[in-house]
Amino acid sequence: MTKLMSVTRRTFLKTSVAGAAGAALAPNAFFSTAMAQAALTVGFIYVGPKDDYGYNQAHAEGAAALKSMAGVTVVEEENVPETVDVQKTMESMINLDGATLVFPTSFGYFDPHMLAMAEKYPDVQFRHCGGLWQEGKNPMNTGSYFGYIGQGQYLNGITAGYASKSKKIGFVAAKPIPQVVQNINSFLLGARSVDPTITCQVIFTGEWSLAVKEAEATNALIDQGADVITCHVDSPKVVVETAAGRGAFVCGYHANQSPLAPEKYLTGAEWAWGNVYTDFVTKAQAGEKLGNFVRGGLKDGFVKMSPLGPAVSAEARTKFEATQADMMKGGFSVFRNGLKDNKGAVVVTADLAEDAIELESMGYLVEGVIGSTS
Amino acid sequence: MTLEINSQSLVPPPVRAGDFRPAIEWAARRAEPLAIALFAVLVGLAIFSVFIAVLGKSPLQLFQLMYAGGFGSWFSIQNALSRAAPLLLTALCVALPARLGLTVIGAEGAVVLGGVAAAAIALPIFGLVPPLLLWIAMGIAAMVIGGIWIGLSGFLRHYRGVNETIASLLLAYIAIALMNQLIEGPLRDPASLNKPSTTPLSAEYMLGKIPGMDVHWGFAVGVVACIISYIVIEWTTSGFAARIAGGNMRAAQIQGLPVGRLIVGFTFLAGAFAGLAGMIEVAAVQGSANGSLAAGYGYTGILVAFLARHNPLAIIPVAILLGGIDASGGLIQRRMALPDATVLVLQGTLFIAVLFSETLYGRFKIFNPDLWKQPETSKGAA
Numbered sequence: 001m002t003k004l005m006s007v008t009r010r011t012f013l014k015t016s017v018a019g020a021a022g023a024a025l026a027p028n029a030f031f032s033t034a035m036a037q038a039a040l041t042v043g044f045i046y047v048g049p050k051d052d053y054g055y056n057q058a059h060a061e062g063a064a065a066l067k068s069m070a071g072v073t074v075v076e077e078e079n080v081p082e083t084v085d086v087q088k089t090m091e092s093m094i095n096l097d098g099a100t101l102v103f104p105t106s107f108g109y110f111d112p113h114m115l116a117m118a119e120k121y122p123d124v125q126f127r128h129c130g131g132l133w134q135e136g137k138n139p140m141n142t143g144s145y146f147g148y149i150g151q152g153q154y155l156n157g158i159t160a161g162y163a164s165k166s167k168k169i170g171f172v173a174a175k176p177i178p179q180v181v182q183n184i185n186s187f188l189l190g191a192r193s194v195d196p197t198i199t200c201q202v203i204f205t206g207e208w209s210l211a212v213k214e215a216e217a218t219n220a221l222i223d224q225g226a227d228v229i230t231c232h233v234d235s236p237k238v239v240v241e242t243a244a245g246r247g248a249f250v251c252g253y254h255a256n257q258s259p260l261a262p263e264k265y266l267t268g269a270e271w272a273w274g275n276v277y278t279d280f281v282t283k284a285q286a287g288e289k290l291g292n293f294v295r296g297g298l299k300d301g302f303v304k305m306s307p308l309g310p311a312v313s314a315e316a317r318t319k320f321e322a323t324q325a326d327m328m329k330g331g332f333s334v335f336r337n338g339l340k341d342n343k344g345a346v347v348v349t350a351d352l353a354e355d356a357i358e359l360e361s362m363g364y365l366v367e368g369v370i371g372s373t374s
Numbered sequence: 375m376t377l378e379i380n381s382q383s384l385v386p387p388p389v390r391a392g393d394f395r396p397a398i399e400w401a402a403r404r405a406e407p408l409a410i411a412l413f414a415v416l417v418g419l420a421i422f423s424v425f426i427a428v429l430g431k432s433p434l435q436l437f438q439l440m441y442a443g444g445f446g447s448w449f450s451i452q453n454a455l456s457r458a459a460p461l462l463l464t465a466l467c468v469a470l471p472a473r474l475g476l477t478v479i480g481a482e483g484a485v486v487l488g489g490v491a492a493a494a495i496a497l498p499i500f501g502l503v504p505p506l507l508l509w510i511a512m513g514i515a516a517m518v519i520g521g522i523w524i525g526l527s528g529f530l531r532h533y534r535g536v537n538e539t540i541a542s543l544l545l546a547y548i549a550i551a552l553m554n555q556l557i558e559g560p561l562r563d564p565a566s567l568n569k570p571s572t573t574p575l576s577a578e579y580m581l582g583k584i585p586g587m588d589v590h591w592g593f594a595v596g597v598v599a600c601i602i603s604y605i606v607i608e609w610t611t612s613g614f615a616a617r618i619a620g621g622n623m624r625a626a627q628i629q630g631l632p633v634g635r636l637i638v639g640f641t642f643l644a645g646a647f648a649g650l651a652g653m654i655e656v657a658a659v660q661g662s663a664n665g666s667l668a669a670g671y672g673y674t675g676i677l678v679a680f681l682a683r684h685n686p687l688a689i690i691p692v693a694i695l696l697g698g699i700d701a702s703g704g705l706i707q708r709r710m711a712l713p714d715a716t717v718l719v720l721q722g723t724l725f726i727a728v729l730f731s732e733t734l735y736g737r738f739k740i741f742n743p744d745l746w747k748q749p750e751t752s753k754g755a756a
Contacts, residue, residue, distance in 0.1 A: 049714070077704045079714040082666040084590070084659045088453045089704050095449050096442070097708060108569055112661050130568065175558070177568045206554055207665075361567055374559070 039073040040100065040285055042066060042277075043093035045086060046078045047106035047234075048209060054235035054254040059105040059129070061255065062273025066281055075099060082108035090117045094124055101284050103277070105129045110144070118142045125290055127280060129273075131360070133293055143292035145276055147302030148354040150186040151327050152269025153230070154334045155305055155320060156251035157190020159266040160228035161198055162316035163249045164191070170221030170248075171202040172214055172231035172239050176373035178362045180232045183269075185366045186334050187230055187251070192368060194319065201226055202371035208234045218242040228266070240265070249311060256306045267320070268306035275301040297354045298327045327354075335359065340367040399743035406741035407683060410731050418727035422720050431710055443705035444698025451698075455589045458697030460485070462596025463651035464675025465693060466603050467524060469684040470644040471538070473607055474637055475620040476531065480542025481648040482672025483549030484523045488516035488649025489656045490553050493572040493663035494561055496579075496656075505579050512653050520649015521642040523549060528641025532634045538641075550668050557664055571664035581658040592654035596693070599647050603686035606643075616640055648672060677721060681728050696721070 042063075050060040056078065066072050075097045080086050086109050093099040100123070104114050107130040118126050118139045131146035132138075160169045169191055171184050188200040201224060203217040210233075218229055218239050229243040230251035237260060243250045244261030252258065252268020276294070283290050296302035305324065308317055326332050331353045339348035341364035352359060365371060387396040423433035444454050467481035492512035499511060523545060530536035554570075563573040581591045607613040616636050619626035627633050651671060656663050678696055682688035703717035739745045 075708040077707050077714070080704070081669040083655070083669045084456050084459075085669075085700070088456055088701060091449070092443065092453065092701070092704055093708070096705060108664070108666055111574075112659070175570070177570070179568050206551075 039071055039098075040281065041073045041075060041093075041098045042281060043090070043097065043099035043102040044074065044076045045080050045089055045093075045102070045104045045106070045109065046076070047082065047108070048079060050076065050078045052235035053237040053240075053257050053260065054233070056105070056234070058255045058271040059103075059273055062271070062277045063103075065274030066277055069278070069281060069285075071285065072281055073097075080106075082106060082113065084113075086113045087117055090114070090126075091120075094121055099124070101125045101127070101280070101290075103127055103129070107132075114142060115139070125284065127290065127294075131293075131295060135292070140292065143290060143294065145280075145291075145294040145302075147271060147276075147295065147300075148297035149269050149271065149303050150182045150334060150359070151297050151332070151354055152303050152305060153183040153186040153251075153253075154190035154193075155324060155327075156230055156253075156267060156269055157187040157192075158194055158320050158323060159308070159312050159316050160187065160230070160249070160251055161191035161194025162313055162319070163266055163311060164195075164198060164228045166225045166227045167195065167198050168225045169198060169200045169228040169230075170218070170224075170226030171200055171369075172217045172221070172229065172233060173202055173204045174208045174233045175206065176204055178360055181365065181373060182359055182362045183232045183253075184369060184371075185362070185364075188366060188368050189334055191228075193323075194316075198368065200369050202365065202369055204371070204373075205233065211235075211238045214238045215242045219246065222246045222248050252306055258306055258309060263310065265306070265309040266312055267308050270304050270306055272301055272304040295355070297330075298324065299330045330354075341365060342367050342369050342371075399746075402741050402743055406735065406738070407685075407688075409741070410734050411681075411683070411688075411728065413734075414727040414731035415724060417731075418720075418724040421727070422723045425719060425723070426712075426716075429712070431712060436706060436710060436712075439705050439709055440699065440702040443702030444700075449588075450701060452588045453701040454694055454698035455587070455593050456697070457700045458693040459590065459592035459596050460651045460655065460671040461675055461678050461693040461696060462593070462600055462689060463647045463654075464671045465678035465682065465689045466599055466675075466686060467644040467648035467672070468676050468679035469682065469686055469689060470603060470607070470640050470647075471524075471528065471637075472679065472684040473613075473620050474616050474640055475623060476528065476637065476641065477539045478524060478527055478542045478641065478644060479539055479676050480524065480527060480544075480546040480549075480672065481644075481651075481675050482668060482670070483542070483546030484520035484645040484648035485652040485655070485672050486546075486553045486667045487523055487549045488520040488652030489660075489667040490556055490561070490572075490652070490663045491519035491649070492516040492653035492656045494556070496575060497561070497573060500573075500575065500579065508579055509581060509657060512657055513650060516649040516653035517646035518649070520652065521644075521646035524645025524648065525638050525642035528637045532637045546672065553663070553667065554665065561663070563662070566662075566664070569664060571660075571662040574661040575657065579657075580661060581654065590654070590658035592651070592658050595650065595654060597690055599650070600686045600689050603643075603647075607686060612636065612639070648675070677725055680725065683728075 044063045046056040048056040050056055063074050063076060066074050075093055077089050080089050090102055110128045110132045114126050114128055118141050122141055126142045128144045131144050133144035171187055173180050173184060184202050191198040201221055205213040205217055214233055215238050221229060228249040231239040231253055236253050236257055240250045240257045240260045244264040249264050249266050250261055251266050255270055256268055258265040280290055333351040333353055335348050335352040337351050341347045347364050387400055426433045426436050444450055464481040468478060471478040492515055495511050495515040496508060527538045527542040530541050531538040557572060558570040561572045562570050583590055584594055615631045619631060619633050619636055652667060655667055660666055678689060678693050682692040699717055706712050706716055707714055
């Protein structure tokens with residue numbers, strides 16, 4: 001390693017020393033722990049409560065999957081804000097618990113917090129949920145992972161399309177950002193694959209977690225005739241309970257919410273982080289290099305669907321299962337050539353597979369979505 | 375809470391030959407708030423221990439972890455100081471109006487808008503001026519906007535009779551909505567796709583760390599602000615006038631004190647400090663203004679100010695104590711499998727204990743030299 005460093009140009013070193021050191025040291029560190037059969041300590045940080053029936057619970061369930069692995073110690077901290085607090089939490093896990101692999105799971109933990117810690121602790125591996133990592137720009141001891149959960153929202157849409165009698169479905173959304181917008185569009189397109197006259201009304205609450213507004217939005221959607229509701233907020237609990245309480249069907253998101261509304265729950269788009277985390281940790285224990293840019297969909301086991309609820313018809317089940325089987329082959333296009341936005345402009349000029357990069361900067365709502373991003 | 379007017383000096387009176395009495399009396403008076411606060415904290419910890427024991431966990435292990443996580447090592451101390459930094463300034467936003475008898479709880483709004491103002495003023499001049507000038511401009515912008523925001527509550531209170539507690543709280547919600555509007559609209563960096571933010575400052579424009587420590591400059595700024603506030607409140611005529619107005623608003627008006635100007639002035643100053651906390655979040659931690667500015671510092675500041683009994687100097691140790699408790703909260707979660715809310719329960723218990731301890735003031739003879747005279751004399755005097 002010293003030799004490598006001495007022959008490398010100083011300017012190059014300046015920008016990549018952290019990454020190089022991380023890449024070179026990490027396998028060493030893992031090798032020694034594997035030799036000693038000692039614990040690999042893995043840290044998980046959540047922005048909200050671990051039992052929120054949503055985003056954080058999905059990650060906590062993934063972390064729980066590691067607890068049965070030999071030699072793995074999981075340390076977790078919930079309700080950590082995206083401030084200097086999360087930096088100190090990472091440092092505390094590294095310094096006081098000996099964590100060598102850290103998963104800060106909230107989107108806002110990446111820049112500047114995780115990047116600052118990655119520079120300070122080059123022999124610790126950091127993997128962030130959200131897909132922000134860029135080669136050449138971010139250190140090599142960091143990385144990101146994300147899943148194509150829009151596929152799940154498309155499948156949600158299929159069950160919604162069959163269940164809806166009013167031909168109006170509703171979406172409670174947090175913020176008009178690409179990840180959310182893609183889910184809204186996918187949900188409607190799934191429903192329209194059943195009946196092209198279906199429309200989807202969207203209400204943005206403006207915050208990731210704002211129970212009162214989420215309940216208001218759900219009620220407003222139902223008042224306007226929507227009879228199937230889904231959402232993209234951190235904790236879908238309020239939306240699911242409110243909608244089911246009003247007699248509407250619901251499709252879940254992030255985690256399985258069927259216990260909250262067993263009769264009205266059609267299905268849900270869930271994360272399968274247990275697979276992703278198990279893969280990372282197995283590699284780390286074997287001393288292999290961890291991926292820096294990891295993503296996948298249904299096919300790769302990053303995303304899964306909740307079991308279909310009792311209200312799903314046989315017809316809906318057939319179409320759902322056929323589409324899911326298509327998606328499992330890979331390359332299924334939700335966004336097809338000629339697709340228009342809800343202002344009438346053509347926004348898609350080629351069939352886009354789930355991994356198309358254009359999908360990640362989506363700013364439009366497709367034709368049939370009632371609402372506006374601004 | 376502390377509405378009494380005292381002119382106790384930080385410096386003991388000079389000791390004349392053979393007469394230690396003034397010095398002893400001075401020490402007794404100064405010891406009262408310390409002893410009562412300490413007692414209240416101990417009672418709070420005792421109640422909390424019962425709570426932990428009921429959950430089937432060891433209070434002893436918990437306190438050991440709290441010490442280890444908050445103060446047990448140089449890393450832990452720096453962790454506590456980093457977390458205390460914003461609390462110093464937001465606590466001042468509560469403590470200063472409190473000396474005038476006002477309960478302002480909307481510091482969060484000033485933090486958020488201060489941060490946005492700092493980021494907004496940085497956008498056009500960023501890169502054109504040296505870092506120091508940029509920080510000064512950001513600081514001024516943040517303080518002015520934060521000051522206006524909290525000053526507005528004071529203004530409404532004095533001139534329109536609107537309750538300042540409710541007004542400041544509601545203004546905080548408006549501030550957060552305004553921030554969201556601005557960072558998702560006109561001030562948004564187009565590159566911030568999934569987390570709307572302003573364009574980030576580059577590394578050389580970031581407020582760095584205090585030399586030799588892993589704590590950003592915000593902590594030093596907060597300590598200086600507390601000392602300045604103490605001087606203003608205790609040693610200046612406007613501070614004296616403010617304390618009189620806080621003791622009895624009507625009496626102050628009859629005395630001809632400019633009560634309206636005092637209220638608006640002190641609420642402005644209070645908001646300016648909270649705004650500065652927002653600027654520091656942008657310049658020292660986040661690098662840009664975004665939704666993470668609304669992290670609850672304004673609300674924790676209320677707790678700090680009340681625990682410090684609105685004494686700006688006492689805010690410093692109290693903020694560090696709460697920073698330490700916060701820092702150890704993670705360790706408690708990780709090692710004892712207790713939920714995050716444990717630390718909130720502790721904070722709440724301490725808060726209630728300190729509020730109840732207010733009734734103890736003046737009850738102990740040892741702290742009140744006026745009661746030291748012979749019983750018969752005091753009876754006679756009474």
